[in-house]
Amino acid sequence: MPTPTGHAFLSPSSAHRWLACTAAPHFEADFPDGTSSFAEEGTLAHSVCELYGRKRFTIMSKRKFEGELKKLKAKPHYDDEMLRTAERYVEVLNEEAVGLDGTVSPYVAFEVSVDLTAWVPDGKGQLDNTIIGGDTLFINDYKHGKGVRVSAKDNPQMRLYALGALAMYRPIFGDQIKKVCMTIIQPRLSDEPDRETLTVEELRAWGESIKPLALEAYTGPGKFSPGEHCRFCKGKAQCRARAEQNTALAEFAGCVPAGKPDAHAEIGDPTARRVLGLPPLLSDDEVGELLERGAQLVDWYNDLKAYAMQAILDGKSVAGWKVVAGRSNRTLTNTDAAIEAMIGAGYDRALLVEEKPLTITGYEKLMGKKQFEAVCGQFIEKPLGKPTLAPESDKREPYSTAASDFAGVGNG
Ligand code: SF4
Incomplete structure (x- = not known):
C-alpha cells in the first residue's frame, strides 16, 4: 500500500500507463522524481493560460491582469510564445461558451480540484478548465508540449477528470448534464483542438470498467505489461519486463x-x-x-x-561502455570583436557579415501571428513535405504521389 504523499499515487496524467501496466506505479516508486525545464516551462505556460482565461471569464481589472502578467513574465522559462498559446486557449474556451444556449450564462471555472476516489484509490486531480451550459459539461485541458500530439480520444486522463467533475457538479446541475465533451488544446502543435464527446452513461460505464485495474495498480504488485505506454515510465530503461520483451x-x-x-x-x-x-x-x-x-x-x-x-x-560503471566527448565545431568567443579585428586587417564588412531573413516563426514572434498573416499571408505557401513513413494510426492524410507530381506546376 503506498505511503501518503502530496501527490496522488495513481495520477490521472499517468493513467494510460497504470491501466495498461498495473505494476508500473509500485515499480516507479523506487525511482526519484525528475523535474525538467520542460515541466517548469509547461507549468508557467499553464499559469499564463489561466490568467488569460480569468481575464476573459471573470471580473478582473486591467491593472490586476497586467500586474499578474508582469510577475509571470519575470519568471525563468518565460517566452512570448506563451501569450500566443494562451490567446488560442481562450479562443477555444470562448467558442465553446458562446456556442451554448444563450439564455443562461455558462458556468466557467478554472483550476478545479476533483475527488476521484470513487474510481481510483486515493485518486484526485486538477482540471485546467470546466464549462457547463445547456446539457453539456466541457472539460478543457491545455498541453504545452510540442513533441507528441496528445489525442482526446480514449484518453483516460480526460475521462477521469470528467468523472470527477461530473460527480462534483451533479448535485448542483442535476440531470441537466447529459453529455461530456473533453477537449485537448495543444496550440504549439495544432491550432485545432482535439475532442471526444461521451454521454454521461458511456462515461460512467467506462469508470466502472477501470475500477478493478485501479485497485490492482494501487495495492500491487500488479502485472508488468510493456508497450507504447512505457515511454514516460520512470523505470523504462531498467525494467526487466520491457528488456525481456525486446x-x-x-x-x-x-x-x-x-x-x-x-x-x-x-x-x-x-x-x-x-x-x-x-x-x-x-x-x-x-x-x-x-x-x-x-x-x-x-x-x-x-x-x-x-x-x-x-x-x-554519475560515476557508475556500465560493463563495456564509456562516455566520450562528441564532435564539436570551433566557435568565436567574441564575434563582434573578431569582426572588428578582420575589418582592421583590411577586409570589407559586407564580405564578413551575412544579412539573413528570420524564419516564419521568428517573424510571428516579432509581430504576432495575426499581424504577420495580415501583412504577409499572400507570400506564404506550404509545400508538400517529403514522404515519411508513419503508422496507419497517424492522423495525417496518406501521401499523394499525384499531388507531389503537380506540386510546383505553375511556379514557372
Ligand atoms: S517500463 Fe513499461 S513494463 Fe516496465 S514498469 Fe514501466 S510501464 Fe510497466
Missing part, C-alpha cells in the same frame, strides 16, 4: 510470418525454409509487422543508451 528474439522470429511457423523453427536454415515453404523474400505484410515491432525495439535501445550515459556520468 530481447525475445524467438518471439520476434515468430512474427515472420505472424505467428507462423513455430517460433523455435530454424527458419534461417535453407532446408528448413524449403520444408516450411517460406519464400526468400519478406512479404509487404511481414515488413509492416517487423516495422511495428522494431519501433519499440529502437525506443527501448535509445532509453538504455540514455540511462547508461547518465549512470557513467
Whole structure:
C-alpha cells in the first residue's frame, strides 16, 4: 500500500500507463522524481493560460491582469510564445461558451480540484478548465508540449477528470448534464483542438470498467505489461519486463510470418525454409509487422543508451561502455570583436557579415501571428513535405504521389 504523499499515487496524467501496466506505479516508486525545464516551462505556460482565461471569464481589472502578467513574465522559462498559446486557449474556451444556449450564462471555472476516489484509490486531480451550459459539461485541458500530439480520444486522463467533475457538479446541475465533451488544446502543435464527446452513461460505464485495474495498480504488485505506454515510465530503461520483451528474439522470429511457423523453427536454415515453404523474400505484410515491432525495439535501445550515459556520468560503471566527448565545431568567443579585428586587417564588412531573413516563426514572434498573416499571408505557401513513413494510426492524410507530381506546376 503506498505511503501518503502530496501527490496522488495513481495520477490521472499517468493513467494510460497504470491501466495498461498495473505494476508500473509500485515499480516507479523506487525511482526519484525528475523535474525538467520542460515541466517548469509547461507549468508557467499553464499559469499564463489561466490568467488569460480569468481575464476573459471573470471580473478582473486591467491593472490586476497586467500586474499578474508582469510577475509571470519575470519568471525563468518565460517566452512570448506563451501569450500566443494562451490567446488560442481562450479562443477555444470562448467558442465553446458562446456556442451554448444563450439564455443562461455558462458556468466557467478554472483550476478545479476533483475527488476521484470513487474510481481510483486515493485518486484526485486538477482540471485546467470546466464549462457547463445547456446539457453539456466541457472539460478543457491545455498541453504545452510540442513533441507528441496528445489525442482526446480514449484518453483516460480526460475521462477521469470528467468523472470527477461530473460527480462534483451533479448535485448542483442535476440531470441537466447529459453529455461530456473533453477537449485537448495543444496550440504549439495544432491550432485545432482535439475532442471526444461521451454521454454521461458511456462515461460512467467506462469508470466502472477501470475500477478493478485501479485497485490492482494501487495495492500491487500488479502485472508488468510493456508497450507504447512505457515511454514516460520512470523505470523504462531498467525494467526487466520491457528488456525481456525486446530481447525475445524467438518471439520476434515468430512474427515472420505472424505467428507462423513455430517460433523455435530454424527458419534461417535453407532446408528448413524449403520444408516450411517460406519464400526468400519478406512479404509487404511481414515488413509492416517487423516495422511495428522494431519501433519499440529502437525506443527501448535509445532509453538504455540514455540511462547508461547518465549512470557513467554519475560515476557508475556500465560493463563495456564509456562516455566520450562528441564532435564539436570551433566557435568565436567574441564575434563582434573578431569582426572588428578582420575589418582592421583590411577586409570589407559586407564580405564578413551575412544579412539573413528570420524564419516564419521568428517573424510571428516579432509581430504576432495575426499581424504577420495580415501583412504577409499572400507570400506564404506550404509545400508538400517529403514522404515519411508513419503508422496507419497517424492522423495525417496518406501521401499523394499525384499531388507531389503537380506540386510546383505553375511556379514557372
Ligand atoms: S517500463 Fe513499461 S513494463 Fe516496465 S514498469 Fe514501466 S510501464 Fe510497466
